[in-house]
Amino acid sequence: MTLFGIGFVTPWLLLTLLALPALWLILRAVPPAPIRRMFPGVVLLLGLKDDEQVSDRTPWWLLLLRMLAVAMLIVGLAGPILNPESDETAASDAPLLVVMDSSWASAATWRARMLALDGLLAQAARDDRRVALLQLTKPEQANFQTADDLSARLVGLSPAPWEPRPDAVDSALDLLPEGGFDTYWMSDGLERETRAPLLSALEDRGDVTVFQAGQTILGLAPARFEDGNIILTAVRAQTGSERDVTILAQGRDPSGNPAVLARATARFDPDAAMAETALSLPSELRARILGFEIEGNRSAGATTLPDDSLRRREVALVAGREDREGLQLLAPLHYLEKALDPSADLLDGNLMDMIPANPDVIALADVATLGDAEEDALLDWLDGGGILLRFAGPRLAASDISRDTEDPLMPVRLRSGGRSVGGAMSWGEPKSLAEFSEDSPFFGLAIPPDVTVSAQVMAQPDPALADRVIAQLSDGTPLVTRKKVGQGQIILFHVTANAEWSSLPLSGLFVQMLERLSIAAGSGAQPDAEDLEGTVWQPSIVLDGFGATSDGSTLPGVAGEDLVSAPLGPDLRPGVYQSQDRALARNVLEADATLTPANWPADIPVEGLVKSEETPLGGWLLAAAMLLLMADILASLFLSGRLSGPRATQAAALLLAALLMPGHAAQAQSDETEFALGATAEVTFAHVVTGNEDLDQRAQAGLRGLSETLFFRTSVEPADPMAVDLETDELAFFPFLYWPITPDQPTPSDEAYAKLNTYLRSGGMIMFDTRDADIARFGTGSPNGRKLQQLAAPLDIPPLEPIPEDHVLTRTFYLLQDFPGRHNSHDVWVEAAPPDAELVDGMPFRNLNDNVTPVIIGGNDWASAWAMDDRGNPIYPIGSGYSGERQREIAYRFGVNLVMHVLTGNYKSDQVHVPALLDRLGN
């Protein structure tokens, strides 16, 4: 039933709406439920009367709210449906026949079709109509059944990768159910001749409605190979607008996984129904292509499979003699080159150089003897599937090869000398070729009468010979013999590769024979039926309607002539077919296929996919009713004063607090910012966290002591030192890192090392302190020293040397020659001076490198000497008595010098130039 364009599943439920006014009255009469409140002031209330004697009525707007909610509930339960599928078909209650083209052209919109069909069946179920289904690509007896039964079968429907064949449509005419019925024809949108008779037959039985997707049908013609490019042609049914389609070359990546190997874009001009694009791929990549498809268009027609015509075999050509310069037409390889050039990649060169390239074919023209190494390599290569193509010639005829015993690289034994017929010095006519026998790969090729053979090498009669002959002369002597070796084969033409001994290389038959041997695979054009006469082809890959590939090896073979000419159907599926070593693709679209959009008679109603879909509104209405009831709860609470209690304000405050809660990310962010601010607001020294708590505290205290000392004695006023975790913290903020070594500290990660190296390269300084100068010398194998070596190995550290006497560290602030910490060892190492630094006469110091040394390595345990507690008292004892204090003082001085060096670089070193500068300024 339909009201105002909205259909209802259970319209009678709407009658309940009549009860709404009664509900209104009842709700109006019942006041809201009272709240019980404890209130000591009730004594003061006693005796107070309400102004109005009438009970407190529910306000009209609340009533309206509730009425609306109830009305929505009722309407929602009545099952309203927007755009119900009820039109002229609904008016009839005749059985319904659904005719589906279900060809590849409907695959791209198959889902939408199934949805539409689902809707149609649902409507039929509502109207209680019986439905039958007829697929023109797979006609079966159509029996009327209930729509529910049929809709259960919808899942199993799939488009066929072919179009309805005339014979299938004829049989469909016979399969039409008895009696009158209406027809719903789901067309694939392509015009075909078989349509008119079926349409008129259906119109005789009842109304026909056509359903047709508005989407343009796209197809992909088989790929061609032209001038080193793959030419891809896309066709479309409807013209009129400019459109780009992307064509994907699907294949396998080197590891064997499916991948898109290349993509090309073809542009349809507004009026063009065809668009071409060229794809240039290296042959190696080309060989891996399994198929082309139009992106975003899943149909067999938009998929095309390549066959041998795209495969370019690599053929290595080796000739026995190439000394006859200038006589090209006599060159042994000339005709072979001409025959193979359009369809194969030719290799030229030394045999031993070419075998590792693993060519598909090696052609040996009149090559008699091969070296042992060459022979072994060739045999290996043959085992792997190579084709060795040999031609006879004067050299072969003159040699002793394969005379007494069969040469492993020859298919047969040869008689010495060969023979010559029909020449000037011999009897008889030149021989012509005999018909090819059935088991020959050349079976079916027409033999031009002008092909004659005047000389050949003769095969030694042998029990195995008959099996190996695949072509012979009219007198029965073998012309072509073949032997399988491992995966590969050896083929011997008993004539030369040039026109010296026969006219075979001059004829087209030569090329056809090479093709049959899959040496010159497909010269571009598709073979015609004659070429394939007598061959049987086994499907290896077949396409389904959606363009997906599947294994076809379980399907029966197809005769060669059918393969090229018969229309596609259940017994000839699109796919790749194989016969012996050749592969041939049969695609849905022929090379010159065009797509014609269907043209229906004007009196047939045509529906599209775009029509508004049936939308059940029940759920929305019920949800809205629920929302209204929620609102009613709030309104009731508000009315009864329960919203204004103290709890309500608390809840609101909580809600507000929850909303204002800052996110964790912001927290982390601010941590980082805080670290950066703390490290950069003042000069800040840092020590590397070793994980040893005592050591970390010691380092911290040491740097604090150094900072204090600097603060008091110099204009450097550092902030409190920081501890730095190499893994997480940014190092760039610190001019100076103190890194005490302990054997048990963890080795930093690779990222941390990368960070450290960046730090060192960008001017930072790390002071490594092994803290064991009392027991070990630098470079000896103390545990700390070994750990240092291990830690510093990945670091980018320049060559080192012990601090020279004239190093700038000795004079940046104090004049020092010792660098003690808690221990007083002279083994303190810094970046080595450049080897060309020399002491100039009159200068106190060498002119040293300009850089700040990136590392200082020592073991004097400076941090302990510098360490101060909060009140500025030294924490750790040094030496004994006055000399110990003196050593501490020198340690402080060294620290000051160190920081000065870090902060001012070689300023003090440059001071040596001051007299010269002043001198120059004075003049």
Added chain:
Amino acid sequence: MTSPVAALRQRSEEEAARLPALLARAEHLAGTVLLGEHGRRRSGLGDDFWQYRPMQQGDVLRDVDWRRSARSDTQFVREREWQIAQSVILWVDQAASMRFASNKSLGTKADRARTLAMAASILLIRGGERVGLTGFDLPPRRGQVQISRLAELLSMDQPDEYSEPEARGMLPQSRAIFFSDFLNDPAPVEAALTKAADRGVRGALVQILDPSEEEFPFDGRTIFQSVGGGMVHETLKAGDLRNRYLDRLAERKERLEHLSRLAGWQYTCHHTSESAQSALLWIYRAMDGTYG
């Protein structure tokens, strides 16, 4: 199973557990007011030095302060400040209506009344007064023990819905403080005040109200019931009653104030949402006689 004795013990432990809390709160509150003895500002019998004055006729030689007199030619008499210990009797409404708090964060009215009463008692006892309860349970005494006993008695709830002031046992010329919400019929209050006035007892009425009783923030159909559940009033529109309720409350306050003025008493209204300290200060000043 708990034996009756164990149950009693448990109850009394629970009760006892409340005492320190009340005491502590009261002590805390009392600590906020620094207080000396009630100096009478005139000479008399007492411990504290008041003034030296020249010896007059009638002064006994024993009163002469010889040390002071030796520094001059005349004799001086050392006078001490006249101090008098007063009896202050308290009445705290322990009825069910006091056990009400409109909001969890506010204490009940009874809580506030007890705290104020205890704090005032502590102050007064520290000041040397004698403090007791009306009726005959706890006559006025001084000392720490009295504080504990006061706390004990003040912690007892009464089962009544509303209670009337206990006017018996008031010592003549003593001081009295009544803590209640005074929501009940004012006639007994009037009677008590009359009786007190007859005996020359002066004092203060401290009306303790919950903020909701002052504001009447109700709306909609409501059934109001007293704390004990004994009294029920149903209204369909609580909002409409607000003004009339507030009028009645104002009238009640007016009446209490009028009564207390007649009897020479002080009256204040204290809300549980306000700070207890202000009320305590007010009580102290009222006892001090600052307000007349």
